[in-house]
Amino acid sequence: MSPEEQKQPTHPETPTAKQAQRSMLLTALYIAQAQYGHLNDEALQRVAERLGLPLSEVYSTASFYSLYRLKPVGRYVIQVCDGLSCHLAGGADTLVDYIRQKLGIRVGETTSDGLFTLQTVECVASCGTSPAVRVNDELYENMTPQKVDRLLDQLAGR
Amino acid sequence: MTKVQITIDGQKIAAEAGSTVLEAAREAGLDIPTLCHHPALSNWGACRICLVEIERQRALQTACTFPVTEGMVVHTESEKVVAARKFVLQLLFSERNHYCMYCQMSGDCELQSLAYRYGLTEWPYPRPVEPLAVDATRQYFVMDHNRCILCRRCVRACAELVANHTLGVRERGIHSMITADLNVPMGESSCIQCGTCLQVCPTGALMDLKSAYRGRETQVERTRSTCVGCSIGCGIELVSRANHLVRIEGDWDAEVNKGLLCVVGRFEPLFDDRQRVTQPLVRRRGLLEPCEWDEALGLVAEKLSGDSLAALITTRATNETMTQFGRLFRSLGAEMAAVGSLAPAPGAEGRLTDLAEADVILVVGADLKKDHQVAGAFVRRAVDRGARLALVADADNGLASYATWHVGFDQMDSLVGMAAQASRPVVVCAADLPAEAEAALAPLAGKASFLGLSRGSNSRGAVAAGLPLSRGGEASARVLYILAEDDRLHIPRNGAGFVVAQASYVGPLTDMADVVLPAPIWAEQSGHVTNTEGRVQSVQAALTPPENVWPTVKVLKTLAGRLNLAL
Structure with a gap:
């Protein structure tokens, strides 16, 4: 860029180059997470370098949002909906307890074979077919312990 | 500047628009308490302690972020405001x-003094x-x-002053914590230990290892002076x-x-553990032995008047010392x-x-992370x-x-x-550049402004006093006089038969x-x-030297007197 182009933007709400880079941070972290599985130091460093942002800023942002993962997760992240509808449908607690026992892990943990991570989430926007479970980006509706059994077997066999 | 008329606590104020x-309020001498604000x-508006009541505003507003408008009426200590501040403090x-009594900041802490001001008498919640781990991984200060x-x-x-961007806040809510880089210990981070964070911390969270518990504000003296750590x-x-x-x-x-x-300026002088020279010393049978000033000066005066003589001075010396030194020698x-x-x-x-x-800054030969670090922050x-x-x-x-x-000297022309x-x-130029580099800068004369970073704190003062500058190793004479004060000079003897060192600390110079x-x-x-930059600045004595240590200028004047020189 020539010094002329470097001049302060004329409109007060036009972002500076720095602000423009910063505005890409959330998307960049999302992409990095998809590539690395979770946001490890290497992923965060690469994001910081590509956007020209300080490491501290990248880490602050990544650790602020609960949907970014700073620790490794299993190949399949099982998110059991803990929202109101799923509760009323009598599912959430039963399903979480059932999966916990079946996999031998607590909520937030990953099985030792690295296959499954169990999480509870606050509504996956499927109230009409509650109780709902999401595995990675796929939705499973009207869940019962029997359906969970079939689903886990199927995933483990993939 | 346009003014707007506002009323704060019944007082009519003409405040600057914007x-x-x-x-x-502060301009008018009114005290609104703050914690996250720093001039x-x-x-930032984060701590909510500066909340004030503004008429026709629905909720209390943070005084540190709310702009004044014509006709605004503000109450800074109304019942509602006081209740809100107390709640924030709780x-x-x-x-x-x-638990303030264990903290080194007790008595000087902004948080503690607000607790007194608003009468916090118990823990309501x-x-x-x-307990969180204390980060003591930095050399000079600790984060609790x-x-x-x-x-x-x-x-x-x-971020804003030092532009080093080491610090951030990790996570959110009750889990929030100050962190460095990718959540590493401070001592392993990109921190340059400038201590600016320490200076702005309102509580005892950042603790200076040297000054902690060594005196509250009411017990210490403050002296405005100039750092001689470098030529900034x-x-x-x-x-x-x-x-x-x-x-x-x-x-x-x-x-x-x-x-x-x-x-260098904030911490290193406090951690200087060299042994002081507290009295004149004369070498007898190979050993330095204490003696009276009279004897030492007599011996020095005698040596100065005879043989070929070389005299070196530290560039940490003041202009006054430089002048006196120049006259004598x-x-x-x-x-x-x-x-x-x-x-x-x-x-220019x-x-x-x-x-x-500046829109383009050309730094030639200087590492502003190592030397002249404050200039580095500005860059x-x-x-x-x-x-x-x-x-x-x-x-x-x-x-x-x-x-x-970023190029080497060989590709300097393109930049x-x-x-x-x-x-x-x-x-921004370092001193002692290769001659080719100096020549390569010529096209920028008349175009750029030049900020030369001289080596030695007061090299410009030396030049003004008529003293030539050198690396210090070239002088060869029968008698060598070195005015080092507290500088860590390394000067070879170069075959001199007699060496005088005017020094604050024991070291290689006094050994020789x-x-x-x-x-x-x-x-x-x-x-x-x-x-x-050529700015003449004042250095003020904050300490009294040990009893038998004379001011440098007095020593030079006494020597001149002994040599019957009218200076």
Whole structure:
């Protein structure tokens, strides 16, 4: 860029180059997470370098949002909906307890074979077919312990 | 400036348009309490302690961020405001550990004094405090997260003033914590230990290892002076108690550094553990033995009057010392030199403040992370603002990650050509550049402003006193007189038959000397130094030298008297 182009933007709400880079941070972290599985130091460093942002800023942002993962997760992240509808449908607690026992892990943990991570989430926007479970980006509706059994077997066999 | 009429606590005030309620109130001498606000930092509005009641506003507003408008009516201590502030304080005190009596800041803490002001008498909330690990991985100061109120002054200081961006806040809510880089210990992070965060911390969370528990504000003295750690000459406040240096702080009002300091200026003088020379010493049978001033000066005067003579002076010395030194040794026909050097300035000499306006900054041969670090902060700030840094330096230069272009001396011409095209280029030059590099800068004369960083704190003062500059190793004479004061000079003997060292500390120079004359350290003498921009600044004595240590100028004058020289 020539010094002329470097001049302060004329409109007060036009972002500076720095602000423009910063505005890409959330998307960049999302992409990095998809590539690395979770946001490890290497992923965060690469994001910081590509956007020209300080490491501290990248880490602050990544650790602020609960949907970014700073620790490794299993190949399949099982998110059991803990929202109101799923509760009323009598599912959430039963399903979480059932999966916990079946996999031998607590909520937030990953099985030792690295296959499954169990999480509870606050509504996956499927109230009409509650109780709902999401595995990675796929939705499973009207869940019962029997359906969970079939689903886990199927995933483990993939 | 346009004024707007506002009323604060019944007082009619003409406030500057665009200013905040807080600024207007303080301008009028009214006290609105603050915690996250700091005059040197951006307004944040995070702590909510400065809440005020503004008529026709639905809720209480933060005075530090709310702009004044015509006809505004503000109440700063109404019942509602006081209740809100007390609530905020109760929340702050309900997290982490604020048992003030164990804290080194007790008595000087902004949080504690607000608790007294608003009468906090008990913990109204259960305090589920989990102790947090203290980060003591830095050399000179410690971060105790247990005392942190997350006001983010440190984070803003690191980003906005130092432009080092080491600090951030990790996670959110009750799990929030100040962190460094990718959540690493402070000592392993990109922190440069400038201590600016320490200086702005309102609580005892950042603790200076040297000054902690060594004196409250009411027990210490403050002396405004100038740092002689390098040729920037930052304004400082020397905090002392009972003739001991307790702490060094950056002077917020100093034009040169505006409160910033670096690790060299803030911490290193306090951790100088060299042994002081407290009386004159004369070498007898190979050993230095104490003697009276009279004997030592007699011996020195005798040696100075005879043989070929070389005299060297530290560039940490004041202008007054330089002048006296020059007069004495010039009349003795000595080969004189001050140990330092100036940087080239083939064009108009600039000032550090020029960096704030520059669009291209060409740094030649200087590593501003190692030397002249405060200038480094100003360069980084300029880069954050959108200026581009062109670096002519070794590959491992500390500012490499901020540079748009980074080349070696062999490819310097391309960057000089580019800088010549810029609208406001500033050239920052190190001293002792290769001759080719100096010549390569010629096209920028008349175009750029030049900020030369001289080696040695007061090299410019030496030149003004008529002293030539040198590396210090060239002098060869029968008698060698070295005025080192507290400088760590390395001067070879070069076959001199007799060596006099006027020094504050025991070291290689006193080991070599035949006579040692004790000298005050910089904090014990008043005078002036000339910084690398040519600014003459005042150095003030904050300490009294040990009993038998004479001021440097007095020693030089006494010697002149003994030699019957009228100076």
